[in-house]
Amino acid sequence: MHEDLTQHLRHHVYELAGKIGEHNVFHPKALHAAEAYITEEWQSQGYAVHKQAYRTHGVDCANLEINLPGSGLDQQAIVIGAHYDSVLGSPGANDNGSGVAALLELSRLFQKIAPETAMRFVAFVNEEPPFFFWPNMGSMVYAKAAKQRGDKIRFMISREMLGCYKNQPGSQAYPPFLKYFYPDTGNFIAFVSNLRSRGIMRDCLGAFSAVTDFPMQSIATLALVPGVSLSDHLSFWRQGYKAFMITDTAFYRYPYYHTAQDTPDKLDYAPFAEVTNGLFLMLCRLTNAVRHDS
Template sequence: MGEERLRRHVRTLAAGIGERHVRRPHALHAAAAYIRGELESLGYAVAPQAYEAYGVRCENLEVTIPGSSRAGEIVLAGAHYDTVEGSPGADDNASGVAGLIEIARLLRDARPQRTVKLVAFVNEESPFFRSGAMGSAVYARAARRRGDDIRLMLSLEMLGCYREEPGSQAYPPLLRWFYPERGNFIAFVSNLRSRRALAAFTRAFRAASDFPAERLAAPALVPGISWSDQLSFWRAGYPALMVTDTAFYRYPHYHQATDTPERLRYPEMARVVQGLARALQALGAGS
């Protein structure tokens, strides 16, 4: 079952390997090796993009599902595999990486018109966030130099927390009047320039899944809107959005030592990931 595969990936990354960042390079490299091995076991050729940060070799890991009639157009999904110091990072962001690997499994036999790329990014967290040394920033700059036509980038950022208690969902000021009070949905979030891509992806997800989904296009200054790898693609001029359980607006263990695998809700996570894969397949088909 999908939920058991997701659970295994999260446990391996968060419990088996633990916190993973440049100050624990052996763990960062172990996480990269695990992701590479899982993708290769699905039949993919993994292309590393290596660079050095703080004297440590760091890698983004990319797989490609070639397009046919519209191969020059790219739909990309990515998730960062590093953590902050002091946290095993089950939800942030082993859940996103687990989702990426499962999406790769679900799409391995796809024959899209557009090219689909799946990328595991390094170095999203501090001290790299908002810097040119973020893995996603390195990737997005290289894509822009190549002239890649990225039609949509999805940042998979925390996919595992779902809550049914009334009042379990918080929001930035004013937004609580417009969105649900229970944290039982997946959120799609973008800046204002990416709002058309956001609307198109939300439609595709809702057509593919009955899991509750909410969308928000807002200025990047709203707290949390830009807090992941989508920021790197915005800066490179690409449309991008974040797929998230809303992090600290719902999950009290964000960036804590208590962000552990048993706190996640794998049945809901599996439904979300299946919907994401189907939506990506629809967009890859040119929808």
């Protein structure tokens, strides 16, 4: 099941984290290679790629965006994002090669789909330290510019580490006290939001559960709970937009988080593909999308 999707996801992760390897401003040649790979993949899918370029730490950087216009009257767009830089010292297979791979495959699956609600797929640069939380973080640059333009964003979804799934009891950890309310087996995908965004997250949960039986958990809580704000959705919260994260829970499950061992062979590609297909069907449902022939 989903064999082609599984192979496509694997290919993207191996290209980004295996062939290119560590890619960030401290390895600018590799960062630009990752940027070029994403750009070329989207262009090969028939999309026009828009660059939001800026310079930091003496390196030219860019957020990358493609747009799917909506056929409906609602002018609000859904933003689907993932960061494409890897942390210093890591090739970033799961963090966040998996998120980028899913982003590329979701756009491919939407090639012959017409959504009623407009969508933007965005690959953000510079999510990892030393940029996280600060103005030169790629998604901060993007969200601030969107706010200044008055962009109508219905909500944003951050794809942050989607490739690790474990069926062994005891494979899942949590922030303090949450272990009493959630399963200790790390075989699920998690939806994570702040309190203000819980309504849109619940809508997405309902759509996801209607199209797949893949295990899922969710939490809407304060941003200060450890791990809840650790991705690009934080940038949108800070600009007043609603946003949430979809994740395999990162360091609460994945033992190679932010290490040199975060390599493509560590990911669980079959469940990763099942999750990605579920997210595609979820987005189709949320945007009232219909298939068209071209």
